[in-house]
């Protein structure tokens with residue numbers, strides 16, 4: 177049965193689309209219109225009670241949380257490649273993914289809110305400074321890890337890299353210059369530039385501007 181991913185190209189579902197492209201696994205993407213509240217329909221709430229995207233359905237497995245979905249996909253389809261064979265490597269993939277969701281995302285996602293969703297005059301400058309202060313030690317940590325090995329878990333690309341880069345993308349989208357962390361810059365360029373992700377980003381680009389404009393106008397009209 178084909179895997180289903182609920183979520184548009186302008187949502188965290190792109191992290192899962194990237195993973196599915198890496199794995200060469202067939203999937204069907206189902207877009208939900210957030211402005212029309214399709215993510216709050218009774219049918220959708222049955223599969224994701226939080227009313228959020230992405231959600232994955234793979235046979236009788238229904239999962240939410242983009243980075244958790246990627247761990248599942250790597251474990252199921254990426255053995256020896258995106259999912260290391262050894263317990264220690266697998267544990268470190270989980271560690272970096274939990275770090276991306278619990279430490280990195282709270283520091284970098286609110287920047288997107290300030291830079292993409294708000295008008296320049298309405299930005300909260302104090303918050304932007306606070307977020308930058310919170311981000312610096314996280315980038316130092318990554319730089320340290322990437323000074324020891326080419327990728328986050330040893331010398332091969334894994335789900336750890338995909339999950340962390342999928343969150344770091346928010347820095348890219350919110351004017352945050354990472355030049356002072358050269359190993360991280362090189363790693364990000366190689367990782368984010370992978371063909372599988374470029375395919376997803378290539379599909380996203382033509383629809384993103386119009387979709388974001390609509391979302392931003394809606395969120396501004398809601399105050």
Ligand SMILES: N[C@@H](CCC(=O)N[C@@H](CS)C(=O)NCC(=O)O)C(=O)O
Nearest residue numbers: 187188227228229230240241242243
């Ligand atoms: N931690 C969740 C966050 C999911 C999330 O916030 N998704 C957004 C779209 S990217 C959403 O569904 N927003 C609609 C809402 O919260 O009502 C994940 O990584 O999957």
